[in-house]
Amino acid sequence: MVRLKDVAHLAGYDISTVSKVLQGGNIRVSAEARERITKAATELGYRPNLMARGLRTRKTGAIVLGLPRLDHPMYPTITAGAESAASELGIVLFVYKFPEDGAAEALINLVLQGRADGIILAAEMANGGFHELAKQSDVPVVSLNRSDDQVAPSVVLDDEAGFAAQANYLADLGHRDIAFVGANEESRSNRFCEQAFLRTLAQRGISLGNDHVLRAEFDGADVEDVVGIILGLNPIPTAVAAASLAMAIRLTRKFESKGVRVPSQISVIGYHDAAQSEWVSPSITTVSMPSYQQGQLAVRRLVELMQGGDVQLGETVCSPGEIVIRESCRSLD
Amino acid sequence: MVRLKDVAHLAGYDISTVSKVLQGGNIRVSAEARERITKAATELGYRPNLMARGLRTRKTGAIVLGLPRLDHPMYPTITAGAESAASELGIVLFVYKFPEDGAAEALINLVLQGRADGIILAAEMANGGFHELAKQSDVPVVSLNRSDDQVAPSVVLDDEAGFAAQANYLADLGHRDIAFVGANEESRSNRFCEQAFLRTLAQRGISLGNDHVLRAEFDGADVEDVVGIILGLNPIPTAVAAASLAMAIRLTRKFESKGVRVPSQISVIGYHDAAQSEWVSPSITTVSMPSYQQGQLAVRRLVELMQGGDVQLGETVCSPGEIVIRESCRSLD
DNA sequence: ATGAAAGCGCTAACAT
DNA sequence: ATGTTAGCGCTTTCAT
Numbered sequence: 001m002v003r004l005k006d007v008a009h010l011a012g013y014d015i016s017t018v019s020k021v022l023q024g025g026n027i028r029v030s031a032e033a034r035e036r037i038t039k040a041a042t043e044l045g046y047r048p049n050l051m052a053r054g055l056r057t058r059k060t061g062a063i064v065l066g067l068p069r070l071d072h073p074m075y076p077t078i079t080a081g082a083e084s085a086a087s088e089l090g091i092v093l094f095v096y097k098f099p100e101d102g103a104a105e106a107l108i109n110l111v112l113q114g115r116a117d118g119i120i121l122a123a124e125m126a127n128g129g130f131h132e133l134a135k136q137s138d139v140p141v142v143s144l145n146r147s148d149d150q151v152a153p154s155v156v157l158d159d160e161a162g163f164a165a166q167a168n169y170l171a172d173l174g175h176r177d178i179a180f181v182g183a184n185e186e187s188r189s190n191r192f193c194e195q196a197f198l199r200t201l202a203q204r205g206i207s208l209g210n211d212h213v214l215r216a217e218f219d220g221a222d223v224e225d226v227v228g229i230i231l232g233l234n235p236i237p238t239a240v241a242a243a244s245l246a247m248a249i250r251l252t253r254k255f256e257s258k259g260v261r262v263p264s265q266i267s268v269i270g271y272h273d274a275a276q277s278e279w280v281s282p283s284i285t286t287v288s289m290p291s292y293q294q295g296q297l298a299v300r301r302l303v304e305l306m307q308g309g310d311v312q313l314g315e316t317v318c319s320p321g322e323i324v325i326r327e328s329c330r331s332l333d
Numbered sequence: 334m335v336r337l338k339d340v341a342h343l344a345g346y347d348i349s350t351v352s353k354v355l356q357g358g359n360i361r362v363s364a365e366a367r368e369r370i371t372k373a374a375t376e377l378g379y380r381p382n383l384m385a386r387g388l389r390t391r392k393t394g395a396i397v398l399g400l401p402r403l404d405h406p407m408y409p410t411i412t413a414g415a416e417s418a419a420s421e422l423g424i425v426l427f428v429y430k431f432p433e434d435g436a437a438e439a440l441i442n443l444v445l446q447g448r449a450d451g452i453i454l455a456a457e458m459a460n461g462g463f464h465e466l467a468k469q470s471d472v473p474v475v476s477l478n479r480s481d482d483q484v485a486p487s488v489v490l491d492d493e494a495g496f497a498a499q500a501n502y503l504a505d506l507g508h509r510d511i512a513f514v515g516a517n518e519e520s521r522s523n524r525f526c527e528q529a530f531l532r533t534l535a536q537r538g539i540s541l542g543n544d545h546v547l548r549a550e551f552d553g554a555d556v557e558d559v560v561g562i563i564l565g566l567n568p569i570p571t572a573v574a575a576a577s578l579a580m581a582i583r584l585t586r587k588f589e590s591k592g593v594r595v596p597s598q599i600s601v602i603g604y605h606d607a608a609q610s611e612w613v614s615p616s617i618t619t620v621s622m623p624s625y626q627q628g629q630l631a632v633r634r635l636v637e638l639m640q641g642g643d644v645q646l647g648e649t650v651c652s653p654g655e656i657v658i659r660e661s662c663r664s665l666d
Numbered sequence: 667a668t669g670a671a672a673g674c675g676c677t678a679a680c681a682t
Numbered sequence: 683a684t685g686t687t688a689g690c691g692c693t694t695t696c697a698t
Contacts, residue, residue: 001445003691014669019693030667051393051447052691054384055674062448070409070428071608079403083430092448094427095403097416114384115395115425219608246612253614275404275552279579280613281586336675347685352677361683385675388690 002046011040022048054114062092063302064116065295066107068123070097073245073274074291078122078144081295089303091117104128111139118302120144142302144294150313153305155298157289160196161320166241166269166287167200169323174332175239175267176206179230181251183218183243193243193271212237220250227254236260238332239267245274248284252328263330273324282327289321335379344373355381387447395425396635397449398628399440401456403430406578406607407624411455411477414628422636424450437461444472451639453477453631475635477627483646486638488631490622493529494653499574499602499620500533502656507665508572508600509539512563514584516551516576526576526604545570553583560587569593571665572600578607581617585661596663606657615660622654 007022008015013033020027021037040046054060065082067075079095086093094116098106103125110116118140121130131151134141143154170178178201182194198208211233216226220242230240242248248270252262262268262282270277270286277284297316340355341348346366353360354370373379387393398415400408412428419426427449431439436458443449451473454463464484467474476487503511511534515527531541544566549559553575563573575581581603585595595601595615603610603619610617630649 001691004693005691015692016670016694017668020668023693028667033667047442047445049388049447049691051384051387052674053693055382055388055676055691056693058674060384064427070403070412076403079430083432087432092429092443094397094429096425096427097412099416099420109380110425112380114382220612249612253612257614276609276612279553279582279586279609281590334675337677338675348675349677349686350684353684356677363683366683382675385690386677388675388692389677391690 001049002044003049004046006044007037007040007046010044011037013037022046058114060114060117061090062094062116063118063120063299064094064096064107064110065120065122066096066098066103068098068100068103070095073276074272074289075122077274077291078295078298081292082120082299083295084292085296085299089299091303093299102128104130104133108133108137108139112137118142118306120298120302121146140302140305142298142305144298153301153313153316155294155301155316155318157291157294158317158320159192159289162271162287162289163193163196163243164200165321165323166271167197168204169285169287170239170241170267170269170329171201171204171206173239173267173329175237177212177235177237177239178206178208179212179214179233179237179240180208181214181216181223181226181240181242181247183247184215185218190243197241216242216247218244218246220244220247223247223250223254227251227258231255231258231260236266239269239329241269241271243271245270245272245277245284245286248286248328249276249280252280252282252284263328267329269329277324277326285326285329286324287321288324290319294318334382335377336382337379339377340370340373340379343377344370346370355379391447393447393450394423395427395449396451396453396632397427397429397440397443398453398455399429399431399436401431401433401436403428406609407605407622408455410607410624411628411631414625415453415632416628417625418629418632422632424636426632435461437463437466441466441470441472445470451475451635453635454479473635473638475631475638477631486634486646486649488627488634488649488651490624490627491650491653492525492622495604495620495622496526496529496576497533498654498656499604500530501537502618502620503572503574503600503602503662504534504537504539506572506600506662508570510545510568510570510572511539511541512545512547512566512570512573513541514547514549514556514559514573514575514580516580517548518551523576530574549575549580551577551579553577553580556580556583556587560584560591563599564591564593569599572602572662574602574604576604578603578605578610578617578619581619581661582609582613585613585615585617596661600662602662610657610659618659618662619657620654621657623651627651 004015008018018037021034083093120142122144141152143152145156146154183190214226216222248268252268255262270284273286273288337348337351341351351370354367416426453475455477474485476485478489479487516523547559549555581601585601588595603617606619606621
């Protein structure tokens, strides 16, 4: 291991001078010193020992993106965005799959023990009073898609605009008789999706009966029941809007396997986008939400929070989503 | 922040005694000391400063799983397995999405700078001479699915057995006229899959013409061409084996959209398993490979490597895969 | 412009 | 069984 001392020795300067130079700030050093020191450092392949530095500065230069699992379709995109913002800022982003039990403790320990400087939490944390713990320990946290209370800064998707876009798209295609399949799961999205969707349709003069507003698992595990209900409506709706991509895919498959063709007999639109939209035929028309941007914003917000003193609670809202037109919706005109 | 000193003060012992007790080893302390110290520690909510500890011990207690992206279908499972093994061993696992440029440097720096003790590399690293760098810097590395050379310990899936199982399953169902779609990508799997598949069929007295052995992108982006070729064969094969799950799903969809029913007219089998197998109809029969176990083994191997002196190169082979029977294959009998 | 020196919190060898 | 002590490598204040 190459130490500051070794570089200092080779360059012929004191260790403290070397330290200053290698931090790259605007300190006053002679050009010669600067040159000889950087040369010596690269020559020796010097790499600062982050544990020693951190012990002094109480900073790690790392942040953690905490996830409950990795198999949610949006996590890769969020992570990629977060990673890009982090590396732009010269900090390291680690993804940490936190355990089911003791998640709050485990996550917060990461910061309290000096493994990271802050946390981006990409999940509702059901139990454990995470945010109280974080506040109490003064651990910087940015939440994703959380807005029910004012406990922490949060970066949220504009789901209101997203579901409005979904509704408008179907209305634009001439659909009037529409079913909506929301997610069972208790989440932020959830509270808005139904409302925003229905309100937007209402503005277009379209009202949905209660029997046209349904619920299913986020991953579409129980779409069979929903399809049964929809096909039992009289008349059968001309379009179905789903609150996830998985639902849309599985609804489409279920319709087709029951002999109901998509989109000729019924149109299906999803919410969120991923590669799987293209894996199926018909490929799935859906609302693409800016998850990449969400990851970026979360990192930037966290870094501000870590630096600046004034902790601003409340939401940062991402750009609106966009309809990605594929094959699963048809125009009625 | 609560320091060792604070605990020592409250408990009425010396800092070094506290240190020994809190490390939990078999050191000789009076029962009273042990009790009073642990009590004081919990009372104060003491958490060891890992940077200070690491500075002394030159260990971080963390390892990194390095991935090029997160959207590969097997990564969540591998990660979950790795996580379980890591937490069993009391170490922290971070997932690190390394940058495209300078990946080798970035990964190795993580260890050299004291952010982690070792690396599990879940990718071929095309450029950058990663393994030379790692060896030269004495950074512990375990590779996943790498076996072409003897540069580092590796944990590999038993793809030979996996593709043999795939072949045997189709043969068991009575298929004789079979097409095989391998992956374009240059990977370990690739070198074995075709061979193992064909050899197994040969053992069953089935030989495939060259025109029955095809290639496509791993993610199935170009299955359309492949479907065209397969449907141009005379006679059309009764079954198609694919070297990935995405290929199998997209082949199935493409067949169906061309009016060729799966499995009644043609059977399709995939390789690897994930939730998406169930998203489509017919659901996909496939070979489930033990990715979870692979993650576990990789962590254990890495920890051995970090502890034990004798670095054993070469492969650790996972359990054979298992056929998951769903709807996309039918028996010919 | 450069150097001297203190100390971050911890561990471990050694002394008692 | 418990305490003393010397650092790990770095940053930073203060002196020169």
